[in-house]
Amino acid sequence: MDTHTQSTIGDNYSDNFESEPDPEQNLEIKQTPYRKVKKNTTQSRKKQSLHTKLMRITPTYEMEQKIVTAKKLNNNELRNLNAELLRQIEKQKEEIRILKRMEFRQSKALEKFESSKSRLPMLLESHNKEILGMREQIRTMKTRYRKSQESLREVEDELEKNKNRLNKYKALVDDENLQERAELSKQLNIAQQKVKELETKIQELEIHIQHLIKNHKYEVNIEKAQSKKIKFTIQELEEKYNRLEIQLLEKEKELEVWNIYSNRQRNITQKMSSSRSTPSVKSKFNERVPPLTPPPVRMKRYEERRRQSKKQKESMLKKVNLPSPRAASDTKSNQTSMSQPLSRKDFCSTATHNGRLRVPTHVTARSNDDMPTDRGLFRLAQPSTSSSA
Secondary structure (H helix, E strand, C coil): CCHHHHHHHHHHCCCCCCCCCCHHHHHHHHHCCCCCCCCCCHHHHHHHHHHHHHHHHHHHHHHHHHHHHHHHHHHHHHHHHHHHHHHHHHHHHHHHHHHHHHHHHHHHHHHHHHHHHHCHHHHHHHHHHHHHHHHHHHHHHHHHHHHHHHHHHHHHHHHHHHHHHHHHHHHHHHHCCHHHHHHHHHHHHHHHHHHHHHHHHHHHHHHHHHHHHHHHHHHHHHHHHHHHHHHHHHHHHHHHHHHHHHHHHHHHHHHHHHHHHHHHHHHHHHHHHHCCCCHHHHHHHHCCCCCCCCHHHHHHHHHHHHHHHHHHHHHHHHHHCCCCCHHHHHHHHHHHHHHCCCCHHHHHCCECHHHCECCCHHHHCCCCCCCCCCHHHHHHHHHHHHHHC
């Protein structure tokens, strides 16, 4: 809504709401049928008065709220307009200030330009004066140059005299063999300087040797400590390796037992299928007693142990700087998995993250006769087939 329309709506409404009743209110009052009440009873009169008051209050209250909201909206819009106008006024004031500053600067520049025109003859006079001063300086420099030439001639004469004196002194020195003495004194000075330099070098080398000895001892101690740690870690790894070998042998025995038991069950099922027996008895023979722990828990435990052992081996190999045997172990494991029959733990170890199960490649390559007859394992493998499909 525009401000003009809101102002007209607000002006149409009066301040005294009782003097201007709403026509809708009158219609509502006429439509409501009044009950017949006895004239003598006081309770009926009170109820009727309350009912009429409520009927009078509710529509007027709604109209009051509407008018108040309209006035508030009008006031808010007027405030916004006032704020915008004040901002525009401030912007215009700033523009006026900037324009005044520009006018002041331009007026100053014009005054300077006008004053420079009037100062042209003064500038010419000052230039002429400078030329005269430069000419005087040139004259003074010429006089100084002449004086310096005369002084140079005098100095050259003195040098010639001194050279003659030096020649006389050299002749005297040659007669008394003073050259050999001077040479020997020079050689002594040179030898003394060399001895001092050698002494300083010897001291520096001795200090350097002491530092080297200390560093060598420190490095030897560090290497000894590292060798001790490495020996200790090697012993621990050997012990762990022996334990793992024992565990492997035990697991292989368990797997062999499981395979023997599964082969026996196959033979029993074949015999029972040839004979006449009820299907309930066959299912009982094929069923196996499930373990106490569920297969996902066992799979998680087995994977955690395997990861821990791998991490320990890799850390020790990095310390000793030996090549990691991952590739060889992976190839050997693939060969053994293809050659050996599938066990219960191998079948359960095919689980991936998030609880999903997948069948490895060497399992799909086998025939259905080599698969285990345990129903629990067959149920675990079913979701993997659905996911692959």
